[in-house]
Amino acid sequence: MTAQIAHLYATGCLALVFFQVALIAGAPLGAWTQGGRVEGRLDPKGRVMAALSIPILLFMALAILSAAGFPGLGWPRWTGWAALAVSGLSCAVNWITPSRPERALWGPVTTVMVALALYVMAVG
Template sequence: MSNLVSADAAAIIAVTFCVLMGALAVFQAALIAGAPIGQFAWGGQDRILPTSKRIGSATSIALYAAFALLVLQHAGLIAVIAWPEFADIAIWVLAAYFVLGIIMNGISRSVPERWTMAPLCAVLAVLTVLVALG
């Protein structure tokens, strides 16, 4: 089967994905620093996150970096994963993760989280699928 997304398009999509991951990392860093924007994350129950959720935000930043590396690798922009077969499977797992994120954020009790993070997960899911098809 030929690639459904050109290499140039996949590269642009991958960079766009990484920009969004970077923005989310900045958001999570702000939460860690105590910014009163917790209504947009972790169920929206805390304006300022408690320590346990700040640890979750730090973990999220590390995951975002791994997600970015995976997407960049799959788009052919970098080569950091030694097993291409792993990357071929992991990219679809990542897409499924973002689909799950749409659902989980969509049922959040926090209206701000529902209206920002669910659509953002939808965009990330689409970008991931497009890179996967490249």
């Protein structure tokens, strides 16, 4: 069961990566990210922030997969705890953002992701 939960978490991270790629490519989703301070397409600084989040999301996905025992990874267990901590911070920020669309979408999504990561780290 832990492997399936880790896989769900990694899939969520991958979905977020695709969202970041869309932002970088100029999708008009500024209200749904980064506090909703930009309507429409993100400015260059916002796109850089989106690009910087991609390796972090990939790290988080791999760390949780490794914690669940996926073969070929073998990362130290602390990386899974770090991924859980970053997920928790992201969740908190998404619930307190001034952007209503961001809060409505990413608040619940990141809450589920925290629960998935917590399950893997607590049970795995």
